[in-house]
Structure formats: structure tokens, C-alpha cells
Amino acid sequence: MSPRPIHGLTFAELQREARALVPRGHGRASAVYQAAVREGRFEPEALGLGAEASEAWRAAFDLRLLDVVRVTEEEGELGTTAKAILRTDDGLEIECVRIPMGRGRHTLCISSQVGCKMGCAFCETARLGLLRHLRTDEIVGQVLTARHTLGWEVRNVVLMGMGEALDNYDHVVHALRVFNDPVGFAMGQERFTICTVGRVDGIERLAREGFKRLNLSVSLNATEDATRDRLMPVNRKTPLAALQAALASYQPRANFALGLNYCLMPGLNDTREDAARIAEFCRPIRRVLVNVIPYNPGNAPLTRAPTDDEVDAFIGWLRDEGLPVRKRITKGRSVMAACGQLGNVELRARRRAGALPVVD
Ligand code: SF4
Numbered sequence: 001m002s003p004r005p006i007h008g009l010t011f012a013e014l015q016r017e018a019r020a021l022v023p024r025g026h027g028r029a030s031a032v033y034q035a036a037v038r039e040g041r042f043e044p045e046a047l048g049l050g051a052e053a054s055e056a057w058r059a060a061f062d063l064r065l066l067d068v069v070r071v072t073e074e075e076g077e078l079g080t081t082a083k084a085i086l087r088t089d090d091g092l093e094i095e096c097v098r099i100p101m102g103r104g105r106h107t108l109c110i111s112s113q114v115g116c117k118m119g120c121a122f123c124e125t126a127r128l129g130l131l132r133h134l135r136t137d138e139i140v141g142q143v144l145t146a147r148h149t150l151g152w153e154v155r156n157v158v159l160m161g162m163g164e165a166l167d168n169y170d171h172v173v174h175a176l177r178v179f180n181d182p183v184g185f186a187m188g189q190e191r192f193t194i195c196t197v198g199r200v201d202g203i204e205r206l207a208r209e210g211f212k213r214l215n216l217s218v219s220l221n222a223t224e225d226a227t228r229d230r231l232m233p234v235n236r237k238t239p240l241a242a243l244q245a246a247l248a249s250y251q252p253r254a255n256f257a258l259g260l261n262y263c264l265m266p267g268l269n270d271t272r273e274d275a276a277r278i279a280e281f282c283r284p285i286r287r288v289l290v291n292v293i294p295y296n297p298g299n300a301p302l303t304r305a306p307t308d309d310e311v312d313a314f315i316g317w318l319r320d321e322g323l324p325v326r327k328r329i330t331k332g333r334s335v336m337a338a339c340g341q342l343g344n345v346e347l348r349a350r351r352r353a354g355a356l357p358v359v360d
Contacts, residue, residue: 003061024050096145108157112168120219133171134163165195189211194216195259218258223277261293275318
């Protein structure tokens with residue numbers, strides 16, 4: 001049996017396995033685990049374990065960070081946005097992006113799948129199709145690689161990179177449990193945001209998990225079923241009314257505020273009536289913060305990017321409707337690291353050449 005990635009386990013899971021697999025030295029499980037997930041080091045010998053115990057640890061577990069293929073950067077108002085392409089152990093590539101938030105803090109946007117099957121019309125990743133889900137250790141491994149290979153400061157994490165997080169539900173939720181584990185990463189739920197296109201089944205399951213402080217954001221992007229069907233095929237299965245009902249019942253805590261992402265696309269979803277319909281959509285949901293994201297044209301643009309005046313006008317209409325709104329500053333557009341722009345061009349070429357399987 002090949003060694004299991006230690007960072008794909010909670011401490012309780014590791015302890016259970018170490019008891020069975022590491023006859024001498026399993027008592028040092030917490031030290032081994034903490035060195036791995038907090039410092040990115042898997043060196044049982046350095047923790048004073050003897051040769052036999054260290055060998056047993058190495059035979060049972062390992063710490064495989066992702067290979068960094070390349071990093072591209074763009075300077076902006078709040079700091080440097082950096083996109084890293086990371087290679088999985090089976091030779092596929094995923095992307096994560098470090099986004100500056102000001103005051104030296106950063107949010108890491110990580111991937112949950114290689115590619116994506118949701119088919120959103122404005123998204124580069126959609127053009128890849130779904131190659132496979134990421135395992136727990138690969139989701140967690142992006143944060144470890146960012147911190148310990150790239151030396152990046154990571155405060156908060158958003159699951160908004162490649163893939164639909166709730167389509168890879170089990171691994172994503174398991175990764176959250178690993179991140180939240182007080183013996184290991186000890187990163188609180190409030191530091192994580194799951195972003196979804198509106199997988200109602202996933203939202204309902206998430207409501208039952210008991211993650212009281214986890215953040216959730218949903219990409220709305222259209223206010224009528226006909227437009228949303230075209231922009232986001234998930235809407236054909238779960239139309240706006242079903243999404244609205246699921247979000248109205250998602251209340252993990254009293255002061256929970258849902259993030260509602262709205263990618264503003266000139267000529268497609270940017271009218272005064274759209275702003276009024278967003279307010280209508282939000283009415284049964286207790287608290288909402290609307291994030292208006294200017295569309296980032298990719299390699300096959302649907303439309304142009306909105307001007308600053310257009311974005312400001314739309315935000316003004318939303319405020320007139322009484323909605324709290326935040327304008328997302330576009331970061332990383334020139335390195336294809338901005339929202340909707342993650343989609344590995346080389347992988348797409350390999351897929352087109354028939355060299356990669358596509359799921360579904
Ligand atoms: S926007 Fe998100 S869910 Fe939609 S295709 Fe792109 S990665 Fe998938």
C-alpha cells in the first residue's frame with residue numbers, strides 16, 4: 001500500500017490510522033501532524049523518533065505538496081495578484097490565485113476540481129470540461145504549497161478557482177474539516193468561503209453539516225430564467241425560484257449574510273430592470289451582500305468589459321433598491337487570474353488532442 005497523504009486527514013483520522021500502522025511512535029502523532037500541516041515538514045526523525053518508528057511513519061504516510069509549474073503576477077492598487085499553476089501527481093494542472101486584500105493580507109482562491117462540467121458561458125474553466133475531482137489532500141495541498149513552497153501569506157480561502165465546489169462535495173467538506181481541526185491547521189470556518197453556481201442539492205446538504213461560521217456565496221449573474229439558462233446551464237435544472245427558496249432557508253447562524261456574486265456583462269444583464277429583479281430575488285433571504293464583479297473577457301469573450309461608469313450606475317441602482325453592495329476591484333486580468341479566467345490553455349489543448357479523459 002502506498003503512503004497516504006497526511007494532510008488529507010483530520011487529526012482523529014490520522015491518530016486512528018497511526019495506531020494501526022505505526023506500532024512504535026504513534027504517541028507522537030500530534031507532533032508529526034502539526035509539523036506537517038503547520039510547517040509543511042514531514043520529518044519524523046527531527047521529532048526525536050527512532051529509526052524504526054520513523055520508517056514506519058514514512059511507510060504509512062507522506063506529505064506531497066503540489067509542484068509549482070509557474071507563477072504570473074500583476075501589480076494593482078492593493079498589492080500583487082499572483083496566479084500559480086500547480087501540477088498534480090498524475091500530471092494534471094490546477095490553478096490558485098493569491099489576491100491582495102490590503103494591509104498586507106491575502107485571500108487564496110483555490111480549485112476544487114480539474115476543469116468543471118457546469119458549462120457557464122462566461123468562464124474559461126468551463127471550456128476544459130471536467131477532468132476529475134480533486135482529492136482532499138490536493139485541495140488542502142494548495143494552501144500548503146502556497147504557504148511553504150511559494151512563501152505566500154494566506155489569511156482567508158475562497159473555493160472559487162477551477163471547478164464547482166459543491167460538485168465535489170465530499171472532498172471539499174472533508175478538506176474544511178481538515179482546515180478547521182484545532183490540532184492541525186486550526187483555521188476557523190469564518191476564514192473560508194464556498195462559492196457555488198447554485199447547486200441546490202449541495203446547499204441543502206451544507207445546511208445539515210453544522211458549519212455555523214462558514215461563508216457561502218452564490219453566483220447569480222442573471223435575473224430571468226431564459227438568460228440564466230443560457231449563461232449558466234445549472235439553471236435549466238434548478239431555476240431561479242428553486243435557488244431562491246434554498247437560499248432563503250439557508251441560515252446557519254443568526255447574523256449570516258449570503259454573498260451574492262453578480263458578474264456584470266454589458267448588454268446581457270446590466271439593465272435597471274435587472275437591478276430591480278436582483279432586489280426581488282433577495283427579498284425572502286434574510287441578509288445579503290451583493291458583490292458586483294465587472295466581466296473579464298477571456299479568450300472567447302461573450303461581450304466587452306463594462307466601463308467604470310456602467311459599473312457605478314448599476315451599483316447605484318442596486319443601492320436605490322436598498323441592497324448592500326460591494327464593488328469588486330478587478331485584479332489579475334492581465335495574467336488571466338481574474339474571476340472567470342481560470343482555464344489552463346495547455347490542458348485544453350491536451351484534452352482536444354484526446355490525451356485526457358473528460359468526466360460526464
Ligand atoms: S464559473 Fe465556476 S461553476 Fe461555472 S464553469 Fe466556471 S468554474 Fe465551473
